[in-house]
Amino acid sequence: DADVTQTPRNRITKTGKRIMLECSQTKGHDRMYWYRQDPGLGLRLIYYSFDVKDINKGEISDGYSVSRQAQAKFSLSLESAIPNQTALYFCATSPTLGAGANVLTFGAGSRLTVL
Amino acid sequence: SQQGEEDPQALSIQEGENATMNCSYKTSINNLQWYRQNSGRGLVHLILIRSNEREKHSGRLRVTLDTSKKSSSLLITASRAADTASYFCATGVISGNTPLVFGKGTRLSVIA
Numbered sequence: 089d090a091d092v093t094q095t096p097r098n099r100i101t102k103t104g105k106r107i108m109l110e111c112s113q114t115k116g117h118d119r120m121y122w123y124r125q126d127p128g129l130g131l132r133l134i135y136y137s138f139d140v141k142d143i144n145k146g147e148i149s150d151g152y153s154v155s156r157q158a159q160a161k162f163s164l165s166l167e168s169a170i171p172n173q174t175a176l177y178f179c180a181t182s183p184t185l186g187a188g189a190n191v192l193t194f195g196a197g198s199r200l201t202v203l
Numbered sequence: 204s205q206q207g208e209e210d211p212q213a214l215s216i217q218e219g220e221n222a223t224m225n226c227s228y229k230t231s232i233n234n235l236q237w238y239r240q241n242s243g244r245g246l247v248h249l250i251l252i253r254s255n256e257r258e259k260h261s262g263r264l265r266v267t268l269d270t271s272k273k274s275s276s277l278l279i280t281a282s283r284a285a286d287t288a289s290y291f292c293a294t295g296v297i298s299g300n301t302p303l304v305f306g307k308g309t310r311l312s313v314i315a
Contacts, residue, residue, distance in 0.1 A: 194245035
């Protein structure tokens with residue numbers, strides 16, 4: 089099983105629909121992140137969480153919300169999807185301390201298409 | 204906004220040649236990392252270099268860091284077709300509590 093699992097892997101939806109992308113991890117990491125990737129624009133940070141009670145906005149949080157249900161789960165919601173939210177979404181995790189601190193482990197991605 | 208900026212945007216080489224990618228950044232950093240992404244897949248961490256290090260090796264990878272020029276380079280020696288991927292630099296700033304900021308990536312094509 090993957091260390092960081094994202095569901096769904098692919099989703100096509102219509103403008104105005106509510107969408108939830110889920111992420112779960114078995115790494116035991118405290119820190120979790122949601123990034124968005126668009127062609128030619130690299131990865132941009134949407135939201136991040138350093139522990140269960142911590143939620144922070146990233147560079148492009150407008151139109152998105154998140155929930156950190158447990159240490160292992162971090163979900164991203166689009167309350168009312170619009171076409172320019174069509175993108176590849178990545179969840180990532182990292183430990184807080186130790187040699188691997190700040191090194192990200194990524195999920196396989198969720199490709200979202202909004203029609 | 205992107206902190207790191209990779210150069211070139213795309214690179215095409217023959218198998219066996221060396222590939223060099225560069226990353227420039229704007230603010231003071233704690234560390235700089237390189238990640239690889241195969242088409243449409245999640246990014247995979249390759250190597251981390253700290254601000255007090257100048258060079259680091261991992262297998263066929265060599266990373267250099269010049270903090271005075273705010274730049275880093277990734278060298279892949281004796282490239283293989285399997286090295287075809289996008290490569291991203293990511294910077295970690297001094298505070299340690301700010302998430303990594305990624306560049307836009309270099310698309311490497313290795314032709315067999």
